[in-house]
Amino acid sequence: MEHVMTRTIPNTLSTPFKRYFLRWETFLLLVTVLVFFTNTQISPYFLDPWSLSDMTFNFSEKAIIALPMAMLIICREIDLSVASTIALSSVCMGLAAQAGFGIEVIFALSIIVGIGCGLFNGFIVTWFNIPSIVVTIGTMSLFRGITYVILGDTVISDYPPEFAFFGQGYVAWVISFEFTLFMILALVFYVLLHHTNFGRRTYAIGNNPVGALYSGIKVNKHKVVVFALVGAMSGLAAILLTSRLGSTRPGIAFAWELQIVTMVVLGGVSILGGSGTILGVVIAVFLMGLVTFGLGLINVPGIVMNVIIGAMLITVISIPAVLARFRERRRRSV
Numbered sequence: 001m002e003h004v005m006t007r008t009i010p011n012t013l014s015t016p017f018k019r020y021f022l023r024w025e026t027f028l029l030l031v032t033v034l035v036f037f038t039n040t041q042i043s044p045y046f047l048d049p050w051s052l053s054d055m056t057f058n059f060s061e062k063a064i065i066a067l068p069m070a071m072l073i074i075c076r077e078i079d080l081s082v083a084s085t086i087a088l089s090s091v092c093m094g095l096a097a098q099a100g101f102g103i104e105v106i107f108a109l110s111i112i113v114g115i116g117c118g119l120f121n122g123f124i125v126t127w128f129n130i131p132s133i134v135v136t137i138g139t140m141s142l143f144r145g146i147t148y149v150i151l152g153d154t155v156i157s158d159y160p161p162e163f164a165f166f167g168q169g170y171v172a173w174v175i176s177f178e179f180t181l182f183m184i185l186a187l188v189f190y191v192l193l194h195h196t197n198f199g200r201r202t203y204a205i206g207n208n209p210v211g212a213l214y215s216g217i218k219v220n221k222h223k224v225v226v227f228a229l230v231g232a233m234s235g236l237a238a239i240l241l242t243s244r245l246g247s248t249r250p251g252i253a254f255a256w257e258l259q260i261v262t263m264v265v266l267g268g269v270s271i272l273g274g275s276g277t278i279l280g281v282v283i284a285v286f287l288m289g290l291v292t293f294g295l296g297l298i299n300v301p302g303i304v305m306n307v308i309i310g311a312m313l314i315t316v317i318s319i320p321a322v323l324a325r326f327r328e329r330r331r332r333s334v
Contacts, residue, residue: 024268024280025268025277025279025280025283028266028267028268028280028283028284028287029283031287032283032286032287032290035287035290035291035294036290038294039290039293039294039297042294042297042298043294043297043298045297046293046294046297049173049174050174052174053170053174053175053176053179054293055289055290055293056176056178056179056182056289057176057178057179057244058289058292058293059263059285059286059288059289059292060176060178060179060181060182060240061178061237061240061241061244061253062237062256062259062260062263062285063182063186063263063281063282063285064181064182064185064233064236064237064240065082065230065233065234065237065256065260066260066263066264066267066281066284066285067185067186067189067233067278067281068189068226068229068230068232068233069082069230069260069261069263069264070189070193070264070267070269070276070278070281071189071192071193071199071202071226071229072223072226072227072229072230073261073264073265073269073270073271073273073276074193074202074203074206074269074270074273074274074275074276075202075205075206075222075223075226075273076205076206076209076272076273076274077125077132077223077226077227077273078132078133078136078261079118079121079132079136079227079230079231080133080136080137080140080257080261081117081121081136081137081139081140081142081143081257082230082234082237082256082257082260083140083144083253083254083255083256083257083260084117084139084140084141084142084143084144084147085113085114085117085118085143085231085234085235085238086114086234086235086237086238086241086252086253086256087143087144087147087238087250087251087252087253087254088113088117088143088144088146088147089109089110089111089113089114089117089234089235089238089239090110090147090238090241090242090248090252090253091146091147091150091151091156091248091250092109092110092113093106093109093110093159093238093239093242093248094151094156094158094159094242094247094248095150095156096109097156097158097159097160097163098156098158102160103160103162103163106159106163106239107239110235110236110238110239111232111235111236111239112235113235114231114232114233114234114235114236114238115228115231115232115235116231117139117143117231117234118227118228118229118230118231118232118234119224119227119228119231120139121135121136121139121227121231122223122224122225122226122227122228123224124139125223125227126220126223126224127220140257144250147250148250150250151248151249151250152250153250155247155248155249156247156248156249157246157247157248159242159243159246159247163243164243164246165177165243166178166239166240166243167239167240167241167242167243167244167245167246168243168244178240178244181240182285185233186278186282189278190278190279193277193278194277194278198222201217201222202222202226203274203275204217205217205219205222205223205273206270206273206274206275207273207274207275237253238252238253241253255306258306258309258310258313259288259309261313262284262288262309262310262312262313262316263281263284263285263288264276264281264284265313265316265317266284266287266288266312266313266316267280267281267282267283267284267285268280268281268284269281270320271317288309288312291308291312292305292309295308
């Protein structure tokens with residue numbers, strides 16, 4: 001079975017060259033190059049290797065979650081509780097650190113809590129057949145509320161000294177551990193989505209859940225596994241973010257949901273499911289990183305950046321509908 005895995009503009013083209021050139025990923029890459037060049041003009045500090053390295057810290061944790069989120073949205077589901085999952089995982093890590101446990105236990109606890117949150121979302125969505133956007137809006141408040149109940153206004157910073165490396169360390173020169181881990185995971189998820197039966201089942205479910213079910217695919221079980229993957233990567237992101245900040249607080253990763261979903265949708269993953277690529281998501285990650293970092297260099301306030309990110313999300317979601325109307329008008333005029 002052949003599945004649509006990339007977005008093209010438009011989707012009826014005459015030559016392989018045109019099909020490649022007008023792929024969404026190619027368009028994103030050109031925009032990314034343009035933004036990179038623009039940043040070099042607006043700030044003399046942009047090309048400094050350490051500045052570029054600092055930029056990767058701003059998006060690596062979000063990007064790690066965006067990888068399985070892409071697979072979840074391809075399955076026609078979504079998880080808006082990821083930032084709250086990070087907060088809950090971070091709180092559990094902090095409590096473990098206060099109790100004197102070592103790094104191994106702290107790490108394992110964060111991943112386990114993340115997987116637990118993902119499984120909880122997946123089971124509620126599939127068992128009760130409730131839309132995932134409704135369920136995860138509820139668990140977004142639930143998980144975040146638990147962190148505030150546990151911590152209140154306090155901060156936990158009793159982490160072992162070696163814990164700092166995972167969010168602040170470098171593997172070689174200016175290449176951070178976080179960025180290296182993201183690139184490795186991007187390759188893993190690329191293979192998983194595009195070169196395994198698991199990925200083919202993901203596209204099949206996104207294109208036609210009923211047809212996939214009658215084809216022998218255990219649709220609900222598959223969705224629960226993808227929810228668990230999102231939770232696991234949220235737990236991993238909690239480790240990196242907590243390490244980078246050096247502390248746990250209940251407001252950690254607040255409002256990250258918008259940025260993560262924007263990375264995925266900007267990368268060409270259809271919000272309606274069934275299409276998208278990991279390559280597109282990775283390019284979108286770099287594009288958003290360059291945009292936010294460039295705005296930061298010229299001292300644009302964070303609230304304005306949120307407005308820009310929201311506008312990017314609305315624009316990208318609107319593009320397919322606009323193109324569909326344009327093609328329909330052309331068809332009627334012929």
